[in-house]
Amino acid sequence: MANKFLTFIILFGLSLSAWGKDEQVLPIQHWTLANGAQVYFVESHELPLVDLNLSFRAGSAYDGRHPGIASYTARMLAQGTKHLSADDIAEKFDNVGAIYSHSTSRDSADISLRSMSDEAYFNPAVATFTDIINHPNFPSTAANRVKQQLLQALKYQQQHPSTVATLAFYHDLYQNNPYGHNPLGNAKQIKNISPHDLARFYKHHYNGANTVVAIVGDLSLAKAKTLSQQLVGRLPKGELASLPPLTMKTTASLQQHIEFPSTQTSVRIGNIAIARSSPDYIPLTVGNHILGGNVLTSRLFAAVREQRGLTYDVASRFSPMQEKGPFMVSMQTRNDKTTEAIAVTKDQIKQFVQQGPTAKELQSAKQNIIGGFPLSFSSNASITNMISAIGFYELPLDYLDTYRGKVDALSQQDITQAFQQHIDPDKLLTVTVGAAVASQSNTTTNG
Structure with a gap:
């Protein structure tokens, strides 16, 4: 459910000249x-x-x-x-x-x-x-x-x-x-x-x-x-299922390596971030569009792929759930380039958290997200996914109607503050799966 919702929401928006910001969408x-x-x-x-x-x-x-x-x-x-x-x-x-x-x-x-x-x-x-x-x-x-x-x-x-x-x-x-x-x-x-x-x-x-x-x-x-x-209607009423709140906190940067007989290493980097109910969901997803969500134009793609050729593809995403879901960067790289690829990726995350997006980056992200809105309504199935998520995560009925206006109103400071609140570049978990890589702090190796 969360992944379906993330897929359509990244496309949210519509030419503001066509629809008013708060007109009914569905x-x-x-x-x-x-x-x-x-x-x-x-x-x-x-x-x-x-x-x-x-x-x-x-x-x-x-x-x-x-x-x-x-x-x-x-x-x-x-x-x-x-x-x-x-x-x-x-x-x-x-x-x-x-x-x-x-x-x-x-x-x-x-x-x-x-x-x-x-x-x-x-x-x-x-x-x-x-x-x-x-x-x-x-x-x-x-x-x-x-x-x-x-x-x-x-x-x-x-x-x-x-x-x-x-x-x-x-x-x-x-x-x-x-x-x-x-x-x-x-x-x-x-x-x-x-x-x-x-x-x-x-x-x-x-x-x-x-x-x-x-x-x-x-x-x-x-x-x-x-x-x-x-x-x-004939199902018993029953009791609403609930999950225990997350209380864990990451106190240090951790890395785990898992040996795997492959020519490339799969890498995951991130931390626990937000629940779907978080008010920071919109600034984080718009900011992530700039950092690593819009694959071909993102900072991560430019730094890791275009400038250094360390990977074919690199992307980041937030996966909010009922309780706090993760922020995660995914990529594959040559075994002998793993350490460099991880260092460049972490450096890009740290820069973005500290400095946030530029005005040009934010304006471009808004245009991409808002302009892609019609694709969200290309089929009954996509609409079904939307309203399922609205219901499941208890979002307001006018969520789609107000989304474009909320995206358009975001400032650079809004995004920077949200990232600083939920992403700690010095306390990221890194997982690598492939041939052995140079050990980093708190590394464990599993066969």
């Missing part, structure tokens, strides 16, 4: 069902399609004593219900041309459906989708099959240094916090998860209080209200 309708489920709806008749997304507070941060169970549960929803087998479900969607998908992040589990709006196709697709949401039965045969898929996925992760670096970065940054472990879990724990465990996780997390429904497409408001009740 006519978002919102209501709450009796069981606490939050529903967001945008009516759009341009295409005969309807997109549905259900976001549950059931991401990997809620795994508890069973790392990987959130992802495992989401994968199992369409593997059988009290009324249908996995083959039945696949056939019913295929017969009406509907597309079902699921994903799991650290914060949420998302279940999605795209269907044609003609009732001959839409009604059967929704009936199957509703059954999946409300009546999964976690059959043991399917559970064993999905378990093997997860175990294979874990093995696949370990074959890719970039993935190993990102997972190690989160682990070292968050340590024992729920954000720290691999969202897929680990092989030992996955092997021990039973269908009963899956059913229990579903019961605790797939309830009205934890649900955000996004509906976009070719149907009326009245039909959307009936649809939302059909989809999740």
Whole structure:
């Protein structure tokens, strides 16, 4: 969910000559069902399609004593219900041309459906989708099959240094916090998860209080209200899931190196930054556009790639979540250039934190972000992602309407202060995965 939201928000803005800063961008309708489920709806008749997304507070941060169970549960929803087998479900969607998908992040589990709006196709697709949401039965045969898929996925992760670096970065940054472990879990724990465990996780997390429904497409408001009740109105109210607040603080610059037989080293640099609710979200994301978010014109790209040829690509991003998410720089470089690439990157971060952007850089970033706004509305699916994030992270309904004005009003000082508040260049975590590199302070090496 967080990554989807970051993708569209970077594109936010619109030519101010076309739309006033505070004009309504999307006519978002919102209501709450009796069981606490939050529903967001945008009516759009341009295409005969309807997109549905259900976001549950059931991401990997809620795994508890069973790392990987959130992802495992989401994968199992369409593997059988009290009324249908996995083959039945696949056939019913295929017969009406509907597309079902699921994903799991650290914060949420998302279940999605795209269907044609003609009732001959839409009604059967929704009936199957509703059954999946409300009546999964976690059959043991399917559970064993999905378990093997997860175990294979874990093995696949370990074959890719970039993935190993990102997972190690989160682990070292968050340590024992729920954000720290691999969202897929680990092989030992996955092997021990039973269908009963899956059913229990579903019961605790797939309830009205934890649900955000996004509906976009070719149907009326009245039909959307009936649809939302059909989809999740019968889920028990339950209790709103919450995460423990982050209390950890980095007190020194740390580096971990993981040996990997590759010609290049994958590098991750960063620290814990902000929650999605932070008032500094906008100045940080606009500032990051200058530092490393807009890859081809960023400071990091110019210094690391263009001027020194140390990497093919380098980028930075904030990944805010329900609790504080990370700021992270990602790159790959030749093994013998790793130390230099890291030094140049850290120097660029330090300069930006201390001095902030130039007036020219800020004006260009504003134009890029505001000017890219129409791309955010290029499909029902992109709009669905937007309103899902607005609902899940409890943003105001006018968030899109006011965003352009807030971006346009930013000063150099606003961005500098935000970076100085949330990024400490002297206390960054660095993770490298590749052939051995020169040791730095507090380095540990894992085979």
